[in-house]
Amino acid sequence: MSEFSDALSVSSSALKAQSQRLRHVSENIANADTPGYRRKLVSFETVKAPESAGGVEASRVHLDRTELAEIFDPAHPMADDSGHYQGSNVNLVIELADAREAQRSYEANLKMFDQARQMSSSLLDLLRR
8 A cells, every 4th residue: 555655645746846836937927027037947856755755846946047138118217327127037938838837747746646546545445345
């Protein structure tokens, strides 16, 4: 029965990691028009605990170091003498693609969790007979 609990543990850790990724993607989308905002990036690492079954966890959040967009708007309160201010480095197309990927990965892990739960439940029903 340990394999079932390992499968549930791995899929639940992946669900947590993907939900954290989706949270950061949504923060990036919400701040796409915020001057000076840097895109947040999250990557995944294998859990390095001895009792772990090989789950994943989200790493620390890193800021995207690509150049911020220079926007010309002399009426903006943050504009310098030349009329420019720094926008964000968020690309909405990339963020939407990341959100779609995180959503699909979340759904796949949820299906795996449900399948493992159903299999363990069926096994217990067979053992009761």
